[in-house]
Amino acid sequence: MSDWFSTAIEMQREILRAQQAQVDAAQKMLDAGKQMTDFQVAGQKAADANMAAWKAWAGLWGVKK
Helix, strand or coil, X not given: CHHHHHHHHHHHHHHHHHHHHHHHHHHHHHHHXXXXXXXXXXXXXXXXXXXXXXXXXXXXXXXXX
């Protein structure tokens, strides 16, 4: 009986390890998603700054905005 009980306990540990691995993988995906969002926001800010710079440069040469 104790052998069956030890096997059942070990099975539960393996299930717990597998679930922890799933949680860790999901967290990595969420972290990557946040990094991608941050990258997109930074890209939009850079594009806006670039447009403002071009408009200012064009204004120096008398080009209508």
